[in-house]
Every structure is written in C-alpha cells, then in structure tokens.
Amino acid sequence: MATKSLARQQMLGRLFIYSALILLALYYLMPLWVMVTTSLKPLDEIYSGSFIGLPQEITFEAWSKAWSGACIGTECTGLxxxxxxxxxxxxxxxxxxxxxxxxxxxxxxxxxxxxxxxxxxxxxxxxxxxxxxxxxxxxxxxxxxxxxxxxxxxxxxxxxxxxxxxxxxxxxxxxxxxxxxxxxxxxxxxxxxxxxxxxxxxxxxxxxxxxxxxxxxxxxxxxxxxxxxxxxxxxxxxxxxxxxxxxxxxxxxxxxxxxxxxxxxxxxxxxxxxxxxxxxxxxxxxxxxx
Amino acid sequence: MTDISQSAAVPGTAPQRPAATLSARLARWLPRLVMAPSFLVVLIGVYLFIAWTLWISLSSSAMLPRYDFVGLEQYVRLWNTPRWHTAVINLFLFTGLFLAVTIALGLLMAILLDQNIRAEGVLRTVYLYPMALSFIVTGTAWKWVLNPELGVEKVVQSWGWDTFAFDWITRPETAIYCVVIAAVWQSTGFAMAIFLAGLRGIDSSIIKAAQIEGASLPRIYASIIVPLLRPAFLSVIVLLSYISIKSFDLVLALTNAGPGGSTEMPSTFMFAYTFQRNQMGVGAASAIMMLMTVAAIIIPYLYSELREDTHGH
The missing domain is CATH 1.10.3720.10 (MetI-like)
Structure with missing residues (x-):
C-alpha cells in the first residue's frame, strides 16, 4: 500500500516536471512561431486579427519583398x-x-x-x-x-x-x-x-x-x-x-x-x-x- | 599572478651561450614579437581609447571634439539632466528585475532538466536558441507580440476575455517591464546552461545520502544543492549585470527609448547625446559613468577568477 502511493506520488512528480518543461518550451518557441507564421500571411489576414494561428493562405510575398524590395530610407533594395x-x-x-x-x-x-x-x-x-x-x-x-x-x-x-x-x-x-x-x-x-x-x-x-x-x-x-x-x-x-x-x-x-x-x-x-x-x-x- | 610568472619554465629560452647568434636571439624574441601586434591594438583600442574618452568628457566638446579642459563641467551637466536620471533609475529597475527573474527561471529550468529527462537535448536547444539571435531580432519579434492592437492582448480578448488588457508597451509607466520580458526571454537559457553545468559537477552521492536520511527532494535542493552552486551564481550575476548595463540594441529595437523617453537607458542616452544631439562631452561623461559601473563589478570578479586559476594549476 505504502509503496503503491509512493509510486503514484513519483508519477505525479514526473508529470509535473514534464508539463512544466513543455510549457516553458512552448513559451520560448512562441515568438519564433509568431515570426514565421506572420511572415507567411498576407497583410489583410494579419489586420483582420490572426495573430497566433496558422496562415489560412501561405504566401512568400513578404519574404521576397524583405529580401529584394523593402525600402530603407529612399532606397528600395530590400535586405x-x-x-x-x-x-x-x-x-x-x-x-x-x-x-x-x-x-x-x-x-x-x-x-x-x-x-x-x-x-x-x-x-x-x-x-x-x-x-x-x-x-x-x-x-x-x-x-x-x-x-x-x-x-x-x-x-x-x-x-x-x-x-x-x-x-x-x-x-x-x-x-x-x-x-x-x-x-x-x-x-x-x-x-x-x-x-x-x-x-x-x-x-x-x-x-x-x-x-x-x-x-x-x-x-x-x-x-x-x-x-x-x-x-x-x-x-x-x-x-x-x-x-x-x-x-x-x-x-x-x-x-x-x-x-x-x-x-x-x-x-x-x-x-x-x-x-x-x-x-x-x-x-x-x-x-x-x- | 606571481605563481605563474615565476614558476614558468620558459621553454623558449635558448641555451645560454656566450655569443648568441642573431638567429638565436631572434628565436628568443619571436614569441613576444608574434604577440606584440595583438597586444598593441588592444592597448590602443581599449586603454588608450578609454583615456581619450575620459579626456573628451573633461573638455568642452559639443559637435566636434575639442581638446581643452573644463574640469567636471560635463559631469555636472550630465547629472543635472532629467533624462539621465530616468536612464539611471531605469537601469537599476531593469537590472534588478532582469537578474531576479532570469536567475530564478534559469535555476528552475536547470533543476527540472537535471531529473533524468528524456529529450533533454531537444529541450535545452529550445531554451537556448534565443541566445543566438541578435537583440534587434528579439526586439522586433517582441514588439510585434506585445503590440496591443494585433498581438497577445487581441488574441486573449478574442478567446472571450473581453476586458483583458496588456498594453504595457504603449504606456510610459510600464514600457520598461516589456524590455525586461524580452531580455529575460533572451537570456534565461544562458543562466540555465551555467547552472546546469554547476549541477552536473555536484557529486550525486550527496543527494543519495540525503535521500536515505529521509530528506525530501525540494529540501535537498534548498539546503544542500543550491548553496553548492555559489560559483555558478556569482558567474551568472556578474555576466547578466554586464549584459544589462550595455544593453542598447534591445531597447532601441523594442521601444526606441520611448514612449516619451520612458525607457531611456544609459546606453541609449550615450548614443543619443553623442551622435544625435551634438553634445559629445555629455555623451562621453555618460560613457565613463557606464565604464566605471562595469569595472566596479567586473574587475573584482576577474581578479578572483584569475587568482583561483593560478592556485588551481
């Protein structure tokens, strides 16, 4: 009986440790996730309020603009x-x-x-x-x-x-x-x-x-x-x-x-x-x- | 210091012959000659330039450097600038919070990871990747996340919690906490890595012995293991303080010292006064204040590390 409850306690402990670790991992990944998904969304979708979700329509337009078209000052050469x-x-x-x-x-x-x-x-x-x-x-x-x-x-x-x-x-x-x-x-x-x-x-x-x-x-x-x-x-x-x-x-x-x-x-x-x-x-x- | 330089069995010294040939003499000096250029550029780039900045801070330089001497006039002006007061207060507030949260979270993560976790490598990679990013990237990402119109606030509201407000970044009283959030996110992995290395260096038989005595795991950590991590704590505190004093890019990218100058830090103040406001003397004075703060923390630390080092070898 005593060993059984000990084992259960240990399992609960493991469960707690793993959930904490996974939650922390999600927190650390969140900004990267948001960066990647936002970069793949069309601008209208962003303004209509999709922040955390997957893009409904994937477009690489923003990437190509960032790479070769975005304006810095008066020069529009991209990065x-x-x-x-x-x-x-x-x-x-x-x-x-x-x-x-x-x-x-x-x-x-x-x-x-x-x-x-x-x-x-x-x-x-x-x-x-x-x-x-x-x-x-x-x-x-x-x-x-x-x-x-x-x-x-x-x-x-x-x-x-x-x-x-x-x-x-x-x-x-x-x-x-x-x-x-x-x-x-x-x-x-x-x-x-x-x-x-x-x-x-x-x-x-x-x-x-x-x-x-x-x-x-x-x-x-x-x-x-x-x-x-x-x-x-x-x-x-x-x-x-x-x-x-x-x-x-x-x-x-x-x-x-x-x-x-x-x-x-x-x-x-x-x-x-x-x-x-x-x-x-x-x-x-x-x-x-x- | 004395240990090494005296006991050094210099393998480079050629056998002492009465008439050393030119090539033998060259061979003896070669190591020093090889090192000389590096040492010279460091001497100039670090020490001469510090002296130079100090001189500018004692001159009447404004738009261009002027090499006269006005005593501590620029320092008086600096400490009479309200913006500098904001910067100093922010630095203390930021450093205190940043250190406390980063250390607590980093230690927690290290302890959790030290429990024979499956996929430890993957988790470690995830926790540490922000450290590989530029502060400009971090600032850009968090500016977007913290943006109240489209970011986290909006998402939580759309989940049904209509009154949820998270508009810290737009309010002068709270914007500095946003800088803390982003800085903590970037640096916790670093604290975790050092604590984890410290934990791995602790003899596991200590834990086993305490367990046999009937101590609970949290208790073992609180009263045995954490005190053993003292050196790791020292390293983390010193290195994080250094990061926080020089943090410049993050503030610039995240809040651009705003709104309304409320997130001004010494580093952004220095940059603005030197390069944008044509008050080079005040800028130099603020740089010297920063240097003195860093030196007060780093020099004792390096001294103690080097001393232990000498005894260790």
Missing part, C-alpha cells in the same frame, strides 16, 4: 545588399580574430614571458568593455585611417575587440595541453611556428570551432558598431533591419518586418542548430575558468 555587407564583414573578422587568438593563446601558455599574466589580464578586461567607452575615439581614428563608414573599418573594429575573446578561448584550451609535448618537439629541433602548426593547431580543432562560432555570432549580431560607424548603403544587416522595422509611413507591413527579422536571424540560428554544443561552450567560457 540583400546588407546581407552581403554582413558576410563581407563577418568572414574576414572571424578568420583574423581566430588566427590571432590562436597565436596569442599559444604564446601565453607555451612561451610564457615575464608579465604574460598582466598581458592576459589586460586582454581579458577587453571582453567586458562597455563599447560606449571607446566608440568616440574609434570614430576619430577610423576617420583618420580613411576607413570611416566602410566595411573594412568594421572588420578592423571587430577584429580588435574580438581578439580579447579568442585569446581567452585559446589560452584556456592550450593550458590543458602538457608542456612536455612542446618541450619534446623543441628538443627534436622544431621551432616556434613548426610546433604551432604541427602540434598545437591539430589538437585545437574543437576550440577553433568554438572561436569561429562565437565570433560569427557576435559580429553578425552586432548593432552598436554598425550604427555608430556606418550609414546608408554600407550598414550591416542588423542596422538595415532596424531601419526597415522603424519605417513609419503608410500601413505597417508586419509580415515584411517579420520576414526581415527571420532573414537576419537565419545565419546564426543555422549555426546554432548545427553546432549548438560548441556555441554553448563559447557562451560559458566567460564563466568557467580554464
């Missing part, structure tokens, strides 16, 4: 050129900051020099810098370098502040590789770069993925640098999205807004779904010490 801008910004910024971060992590762990810890600490603070404290001088410097308002300028900015994160990732990873390994290679006559290329890099594959994914997400999702340093047709996609959404003239095209938001979100969502494990590792790197 396509800004998507391209973001790609042109993200790819070099990710590769540069990851490459430099790998070298820095290697030096900081295997070729320690006097003051290395201070150097590392100073870079670490850069991860937590509120960028508001540097945008004014950065704007001045970009102007003097002739890079203001351009994608190469944004690549430079993202590389500079990205190095702080990538150096942290690689430093905390390389510190787990035994020093004996590099010392033995040195005795065999391998030099600085040789050891880096043939011992460290092959071992660092997981952290290279973490670093690339983290930087990709950070740079793609950045808004502050984009809106501060670029304007007009040179802005990244986040700035363009914000401009589309804030158009105030005429009947508000919610379906185009949602399709635009989806277009801006898809690259990072895709990376997250494909490589979520590595994404989480990057996310928790600031909290879990190496």
């Amino acid at each position: 396509r050129p800004y998507f391209v801008n973001s790609i042109m910004m993200v790819v070099p910024a990710v590769l540069l900051s990851t490459g430099l971060g790998a070298l820095n992590g290697y030096v900081l762990t295997k070729w320690r020099f006097k003051g290395a810890n201070l150097v590392f600490g100073m870079m670490l603070f850069g991860c937590f810098l509120p960028y508001q404290a540097v945008i004014l001088p950065m704007a001045q410097v970009l102007g003097r370098l002739g890079l203001s308002g351009s994608i190469p300028g944004l690549v430079l900015v993202h590389t500079v502040y990205g190095i702080c994160f990538t150096s942290l990732f690689f430093r905390n990873y390389f510190i787990t590789i035994p020093d004996e390994l590099t010392k033995a290679a040195q005795i065999d006559g391998a030099g600085f770069f040789r050891i880096f290329l043939s011992i460290m890099l092959p071992a660092a594959l997981p952290i290279i993925v973490v670093s690339c994914i983290w930087q990709f997400t950070q740079v793609w999702n950045d808004f502050l640098f984009g809106v501060s340093f670029t304007s007009g047709s040179d802005t990244p996609i986040t700035v363009a999205l914000n401009n589309i959404v804030n158009v105030t003239t005429g009947r508000k095209q919610y379906n185009v807004d949602m399709a635009s938001a989806m277009i801006a979100a898809i690259p990072t969502l895709l990376v997250y779904v494909v490589a979520g494990r590595y994404f989480v590792r990057g996310l928790t790197a600031g909290a879990v010490k190496g």
Whole structure:
C-alpha cells in the first residue's frame, strides 16, 4: 500500500516536471512561431486579427519583398545588399580574430614571458568593455585611417575587440595541453611556428570551432558598431533591419518586418542548430575558468 | 599572478651561450614579437581609447571634439539632466528585475532538466536558441507580440476575455517591464546552461545520502544543492549585470527609448547625446559613468577568477 502511493506520488512528480518543461518550451518557441507564421500571411489576414494561428493562405510575398524590395530610407533594395555587407564583414573578422587568438593563446601558455599574466589580464578586461567607452575615439581614428563608414573599418573594429575573446578561448584550451609535448618537439629541433602548426593547431580543432562560432555570432549580431560607424548603403544587416522595422509611413507591413527579422536571424540560428554544443561552450567560457 | 610568472619554465629560452647568434636571439624574441601586434591594438583600442574618452568628457566638446579642459563641467551637466536620471533609475529597475527573474527561471529550468529527462537535448536547444539571435531580432519579434492592437492582448480578448488588457508597451509607466520580458526571454537559457553545468559537477552521492536520511527532494535542493552552486551564481550575476548595463540594441529595437523617453537607458542616452544631439562631452561623461559601473563589478570578479586559476594549476 505504502509503496503503491509512493509510486503514484513519483508519477505525479514526473508529470509535473514534464508539463512544466513543455510549457516553458512552448513559451520560448512562441515568438519564433509568431515570426514565421506572420511572415507567411498576407497583410489583410494579419489586420483582420490572426495573430497566433496558422496562415489560412501561405504566401512568400513578404519574404521576397524583405529580401529584394523593402525600402530603407529612399532606397528600395530590400535586405540583400546588407546581407552581403554582413558576410563581407563577418568572414574576414572571424578568420583574423581566430588566427590571432590562436597565436596569442599559444604564446601565453607555451612561451610564457615575464608579465604574460598582466598581458592576459589586460586582454581579458577587453571582453567586458562597455563599447560606449571607446566608440568616440574609434570614430576619430577610423576617420583618420580613411576607413570611416566602410566595411573594412568594421572588420578592423571587430577584429580588435574580438581578439580579447579568442585569446581567452585559446589560452584556456592550450593550458590543458602538457608542456612536455612542446618541450619534446623543441628538443627534436622544431621551432616556434613548426610546433604551432604541427602540434598545437591539430589538437585545437574543437576550440577553433568554438572561436569561429562565437565570433560569427557576435559580429553578425552586432548593432552598436554598425550604427555608430556606418550609414546608408554600407550598414550591416542588423542596422538595415532596424531601419526597415522603424519605417513609419503608410500601413505597417508586419509580415515584411517579420520576414526581415527571420532573414537576419537565419545565419546564426543555422549555426546554432548545427553546432549548438560548441556555441554553448563559447557562451560559458566567460564563466568557467580554464 | 606571481605563481605563474615565476614558476614558468620558459621553454623558449635558448641555451645560454656566450655569443648568441642573431638567429638565436631572434628565436628568443619571436614569441613576444608574434604577440606584440595583438597586444598593441588592444592597448590602443581599449586603454588608450578609454583615456581619450575620459579626456573628451573633461573638455568642452559639443559637435566636434575639442581638446581643452573644463574640469567636471560635463559631469555636472550630465547629472543635472532629467533624462539621465530616468536612464539611471531605469537601469537599476531593469537590472534588478532582469537578474531576479532570469536567475530564478534559469535555476528552475536547470533543476527540472537535471531529473533524468528524456529529450533533454531537444529541450535545452529550445531554451537556448534565443541566445543566438541578435537583440534587434528579439526586439522586433517582441514588439510585434506585445503590440496591443494585433498581438497577445487581441488574441486573449478574442478567446472571450473581453476586458483583458496588456498594453504595457504603449504606456510610459510600464514600457520598461516589456524590455525586461524580452531580455529575460533572451537570456534565461544562458543562466540555465551555467547552472546546469554547476549541477552536473555536484557529486550525486550527496543527494543519495540525503535521500536515505529521509530528506525530501525540494529540501535537498534548498539546503544542500543550491548553496553548492555559489560559483555558478556569482558567474551568472556578474555576466547578466554586464549584459544589462550595455544593453542598447534591445531597447532601441523594442521601444526606441520611448514612449516619451520612458525607457531611456544609459546606453541609449550615450548614443543619443553623442551622435544625435551634438553634445559629445555629455555623451562621453555618460560613457565613463557606464565604464566605471562595469569595472566596479567586473574587475573584482576577474581578479578572483584569475587568482583561483593560478592556485588551481
């Protein structure tokens, strides 16, 4: 009798846990659901009050408008050129900051020099810098370098502040590789770069993925640098999205807004779904010490 | 700090020979040379630029930077600006609520997920995906959800609850809570991930022993497990505070600091005064205030993390 009621209690407990988890999941999925369904509805259906339901009539008109027809200011080019801008910004910024971060992590762990810890600490603070404290001088410097308002300028900015994160990732990873390994290679006559290329890099594959994914997400999702340093047709996609959404003239095209938001979100969502494990590792790197 | 730098067996130092050749000397300096450019750009991009901003905040700069010295005039002006008061009050209100709700919900989700749940991977993915989104996307989505004319309010009313009102986003007194709702939605997964990692690090025999003693599961969590999560709490609190102080994109996309400036935050204030109102000096002063707030939280945290780190290795 006693065991029976205990089993029942346990089952009720499980039931409670699962219902709570599922309810929470629904809550977290709701905005995504609403974004996708709204983007597939014709505008009249939206204004007649269908918010949460499936579209009665599926149309990709809003998506094609968001991609190639929506107006930002006076230019009606859609998000396509800004998507391209973001790609042109993200790819070099990710590769540069990851490459430099790998070298820095290697030096900081295997070729320690006097003051290395201070150097590392100073870079670490850069991860937590509120960028508001540097945008004014950065704007001045970009102007003097002739890079203001351009994608190469944004690549430079993202590389500079990205190095702080990538150096942290690689430093905390390389510190787990035994020093004996590099010392033995040195005795065999391998030099600085040789050891880096043939011992460290092959071992660092997981952290290279973490670093690339983290930087990709950070740079793609950045808004502050984009809106501060670029304007007009040179802005990244986040700035363009914000401009589309804030158009105030005429009947508000919610379906185009949602399709635009989806277009801006898809690259990072895709990376997250494909490589979520590595994404989480990057996310928790600031909290879990190496 | 002393531990590492002194005990460091520097593998790079070449054997000491009386007349080191040029190439040997180069080899010895090579690691530092490789690191130098990165360190230099960080030195400039972080530290020199902070000093530069500080200088602007002490000058009479308005539309263009002017490099004179007017003392704390801009700070006085800043603290006499009602909009800045709103921003500071909002920051405290927002940070307090955002932290409390995100931590409570994140911890709850982590504990629930830690009960041998089937499909844990799928649920974790669902809880964490907002973290991959840009704040602009989050703001756009929630602006639509919270829109009283066509969003949640309308849906609930159409279900028959005619008097249901959820028009917070259009009212100055409540709009800041909408920012909290969206920010919590975006960040809970992050808190959950850190708490879950902490829970997985706890020896499960502790729970078993307490169960044998006859303690109920909620009791075990409240009095044994949660206290063991102290380091995770510290990390979550520090990192979420940092997110909340610099949050800029979300406010801009969701409410554009409105209605009527009611959701102004230090970050939006800084941007508006620097780039739109041509009051660069006030903008720089507000940026320095933000930096000081972040530094007061982050530097002790980094210091303690690094110290433990040194002892650990």
